[in-house]
Amino acid sequence: MKINSKISNLLEQFTLKKRIVFIFAVGTLIPFVCTALISYNAMSSILSSKLDSGVRSNLKNVQQSLESTIDNLNHVSQQLVIPGSVGGYLDTYLHTEQPYERAKYYQDIKTKLNEITFTNPGIGLTMYYSDEENNYLFNTSGVKNDFTINRLPLLVNHFRIANFGPHISNELHSNRYVFSVLRKVDLPERDDIYVYIESDLKHTQNILQRDQTGEQDYYLILDNHGRIVYSEVNNPFQENTYFEGGKSGKGLLNEYYWFKETSDQGWSIVSLIPVAKYNEEKNQWVVQMIYLSIIFGVLSLIIAWLLWKMVYKPLQKFDKEINWMMQSDFQSETFRTRIPEFDYLLRQFRKMKNQISDLFKEIEQKEKRRADLEVEKLLYQINPHFLMNTLDTANWLAVMNDQKDISQLVTSLNRLLYYNLGKAGQTSTIMEEIETLKQYLAIQKFRYDFEFEVRIYTDDVILNNPVPRFILQPLVENAIYHGLSDEGYIYVEVRNDNHNIQIEVNDNGAGISEEAVDRLLNQNQTKQQKDGMGIGLNYVKRMLENHYEGKAKLEIKSLVGKGTSVFLTLPILEVDARD
Template identity: 60%
Template sequence: MKHLIQKLGLILFEQLTLKKRIILIIAAGTLIPFVCTALISNHAITLILNKHLNSGVQSNLHQVQLSLENTISNLNHVSQQLAYPGSVGMRLEQYLSAAQQYEKAKLIQDIQSELNLITFTNPSTGLVMYYFENDESYMFQNSAIRSDFSIDKLPLLAEYYGITYFGPHISNSMYNEQFVLSALRRVDLPGREGIYVYIESGFKLTQSILESDRIGKNSFHLILDNDQRISYSEAAGIFPQNTYFSMNGEPSEQTASADSGLMNGYYWFKGTSTQGWSIVSLIPKADYNQEKNRWIMQMFYLFALFTTIGLITSWLLWKMVYKPLNQFNMEMKNVISTRVHSPSVRTNIPEFTYLLKQFQNMKDQIATLFQEVELKEKRRADLEVEKLLYQINPHFLMNTLDTAHWLAVMNGQKEIDKLVLSLNKLLHYNLGKLGETSTIREEIDSLRQYLILQQIRYDFEFDVRIDVDDDVLDVTVPRFILQPLVENALYHGLDDEGYIRVDVKQRSHIEITIQDNGAGIAEDKIEELLSEQKTAREKVGMGIGMNYVKRMIESHYEGKAKLEINSEIGAGTSIKLTLPFREVKNDDERTGR
């Protein structure tokens, strides 16, 4: 398949004009390196941008994580002082156990005083109070409480070691509209259940870090609880609170275990605290790819520039070679129109000038040839009379065929050129006297020319397969021992589906086999072919029959050669010629020197 595609591509390329080839080659030479560079740089810039952006986001998430962990740690520390057996927790236990109003008033003052001290020494601490779960009441609050305050409405962040953390959420203090984190801790008073410490801590530091983490104007943040449920969302329309952070809003192990991904058109990056909750940074896909998109536009402009430069360069090169090519075209038209004496031309390109000069030399030679042809045509009438009286001079015939060959070449007559050239070669070989020796190589070459003439003459295709051992190519044999045998196969029933197989093998002797799948020859016909009973008019081809082959090998090899013919009507004929093997002699030995 790959070889077929390559071959098809080569054929298509060969059909392109010079102009299209110039454009294609320059475009390939210009754009392929550019495209390769662009792909490599795209991969590099993607890695750089991703690494830079990811590291920046993860760094900010880590800062947010540390800030939240510090806030939660502070809530834990403060709540520990208010729980039992902390100092304030112990005073609360005394207050709840006191029976005297005076003693209770004294304990209330002490508790308020210590709460104020704790609040003062922890500036980030906001609302502080004791919450009683049984009747949902509260005491010792350091600020007025909102009327809609409810523990159940607070967004859960994490829960461990008996402490529940909420947030971020709007403060439950009536005078505070800021986001806070809060903690609800069991006081664990002896013999008393359902008493908790509720504390809020400011969220301003964490919010400022979140603001600095924004990659674009549309980037957002989420805070997830231990179960990957959204406790805080800056993009509530897309990622609402109290839903799971996943594609379908349901718990997902894949999302929970991953640190980054793409969801709902946002790239997300997650940092998970050791306490189980997570911070998620959401970056719109467009903002995330902003730098890369800018680079892609720059590459597009460069691509357009390189394409324009390539096209202009191709056009200039085409204009540079178009004029010389056009001059070549005009010169060829002049030759076709027999105007071979047109003046020579020059170009501004030395190589083309040289080629045009060579072409002019060829025209001069053609003009000389035309003059010779005209002279021979002038004498043609006399030669017609002379041909009636004498046999055609064979050398003149070959020269004339050679002239016709050149005329056919000049006029683009390929079929005539092929016919004349093959006939010329065949006649040149046949001019040797019958009975002279030749070589198997020359016999095979003469046979090929003969087959070409027959295919053109009768205008039908037949398959001829010739297989000759290299070691016997230069062995001398009598002239014209192959052509009559193949000629016999052609004239006895071979059609378009026919084939002729010629095998020349070296064994202890030389074995020549000619096999065909024609109509076959009857036994009496074989005897007739070998006994020279045909008249001259009935002879075909060169007029040399199989009887000649039989007599020649008997004379040349002194009875040591053998000719066998086996034929079956409707199946074909096989002719086997067995010749004694003689070593190949060098040129000096052949000429007797």
């Protein structure tokens, strides 16, 4: 269950865009990756077989060429040692003491050697060598001064014949590699004479440089014991060390792939190819596949992005429609997605939006009618209540005072009743509200048996500005009602404040608690009627809501024992709406 919950939470974090891109990318790349892997394995096998075949073919050719060179050396050397040929002349030459005879035999031997070397183009330096005297005779070309047999790398050693090489030629002024053979000459009285023959310089060099694999392989030549007698890679394959690749024909050693061919004579030739070179062609193919993967990946992401845009744009338009509806904007512009399914949903949504708009208008009209009725109801609640109290006061004055007071009271009462009994919802002016407030205060001074001071300040600029009828008197009535006593005062100020009419009513009465302020501003009318409080204030609040549609503001600040301040902020109306 926990795993399912984690998976569900993870899926919820994936937006539509991420899901589309992920699914499309996976659906595109997985077949391509599988195809690429299968192709890589097949291509790698083909390339490896092709390269192995080429290396082995080239190695076999080199091995056969070297075998042919060595066989040729052995064959020529045999001609120089058998009795009845040059070998016979050599024995006569060595035992002849007469200068003339020696010169004649010397010339004959030189002629024979020249004939043999001329008829064998694969032959280079040729001479007879005395092991005991460390001296050479009848050399066909100049010989280096440091010539010695002991320094030559032995390749194959058979009875009475030794093959060396490759090594630097002992021919004077030559630094090329050659193969050589040292063969013992059978003489009756001399056991230290050998014939020494080197392969042709250019021929040997061409064999060793023969490369059909793009100059990417190197050669090792091993003797019949596996010792390296010739190396083109001294590090790590040094001469006179043993090759550790084993007897197989292929392997990997010291970052080189190696291939080995063994001759019938027992020696071996090894071709070395660096791993990087060996894998170069495969790596080129891999790089091409990577580029193709990147191209396919980019294309799949672009297609996924286009697919997401095709879905996202209609969703954006739906979002705009919803935001416009949340902002009560039911007259938004009409647009199309040009996708039939989304256009159908948009049409259905607009139908629903129009129905909601009609419902809002109907509710708004009903609320406005209900507010007007409640305002009128409040007026009829206030006026009889006020009239009964005032008449009681008039009756008391008729008994207790003379006729002048009664006349003045009734005059003020008539003016006040005429104004207050006007039709609910009508507008008045600041000047009319102030004049009516003065009549109301004159009557209140008759009603109460204490004196209180009233100060009224008005800004002349806004005296003729329209305001809802009957909004000042309830505020002053609350000031008198909430604990005003002797030495009390009421301060009324009406001023222009930044394109608003600011009305402030202050008193130094008993004040009211925060809970009572909250009840006056927020509780319903029924509870206020039960305790006889806030009827007029509730009327003012409802009139402001109905007349200014939420743009007016009513605030009350009070401290118990200090007094109360009521603040009205009314937008200035541009047109006088009075009947």
